[in-house]
Amino acid sequence: EAQVTQNPRYLITVTGKKLTVTCSQNMNHEYMSWYRQDPGLGLRQIYYSMNVEVTDKGDVPEGYKVSRKEKRNFPLILESPSPNQTSLYFCASRYRFNNQPQHFGDGTRLSIL
Amino acid sequence: QKEVEQNSGPLSVPEGAIASLNCTYSDRGSQSFFWYRQYSGKSPELIMSIYSNGDKEDGRFTAQLNKASQYVSLLIRDSQPSDSATYLCAVKADYGGSQGNLIFGKGTKLSVKP
Numbered sequence A: 001e002a003q004v005t006q007n008p009r010y011l012i013t014v015t016g017k018k019l020t021v022t023c024s025q026n027m028n029h030e031y032m033s034w035y036r037q038d039p040g041l042g043l044r045q046i047y048y049s050m051n052v053e054v055t056d057k058g059d060v061p062e063g064y065k066v067s068r069k070e071k072r073n074f075p076l077i078l079e080s081p082s083p084n085q086t087s088l089y090f091c092a093s094r095y096r097f098n099n100q101p102q103h104f105g106d107g108t109r110l111s112i113l
Numbered sequence B: 001q002k003e004v005e006q007n008s009g010p011l012s013v014p015e016g017a018i019a020s021l022n023c024t025y026s027d028r029g030s031q032s033f034f035w036y037r038q039y040s041g042k043s044p045e046l047i048m049s050i051y052s053n054g055d056k057e058d059g060r061f062t063a064q065l066n067k068a069s070q071y072v073s074l075l076i077r078d079s080q081p082s083d084s085a086t087y088l089c090a091v092k093a094d095y096g097g098s099q100g101n102l103i104f105g106k107g108t109k110l111s112v113k114p
Helices: none
Strands: A004-007 A010-013 A019-025 A031-038 A042-051 A054-057 A076-078 A087-094 A108-112 B004-006 B011-014 B019-025 B032-038 B045-050 B054-058 B061-066 B071-076 B085-092 B102-104 B108-113
Touching (some): A004 A087, A010 A019, A019 A031, A019 A087, A042 B102, B019 B032, B019 B085, B019 B108, B032 B061, B045 B054, B045 B071
Parallel strands (some): A010 A108, B011 B108
Antiparallel strands (some): A004 A019, A019 A076, A031 A042, A031 A087, A087 A108, B032 B085, B054 B061, B061 B071, B085 B102
């Protein structure tokens, strides 16, 4: 089954404690992306990747890091989380050069206390 | 900065009516346009895609595209309470270094009243 898998689905943690949200896809997609979603602000892109070792900033990259060492994985790293990073996060993937649908993970709800 | 604009709503329509959702975009070079539906707390799901000027129909949904006006819309006929959701317009960058990147609007919240 084609899917994008995010882990964890829910996390409550404290300010300053480094965390990683993993994202994995099994469709051999070149393109992967991370979004955060807050009430009234829609989906805001954090980082995206066009292929292995190629990453680019989205609209709200501050406080986040990503890496793309393998095609299937695109982890989101919060080195020193702060309460303003409390949000619902989505990972997505798609083929870069055609119009096949973009697939989304089920989301990760992060609460930073 | 490529932008996609939508009215945030909420848009409220009675059951059985036509809901009309609108979207404008700034990148004249874009060729690929998508509508996603998102229920609260869930991930977005693709409901329509459109690439050519004119109308594209799929069941109760019709997408309309006007590239000259940089405008794309979604019509939902015979609206049902189950259509109550946030509808996201997305535009794909079709050239340059960001080719393939999908830019989303903030979404329009639709409420269908029984």
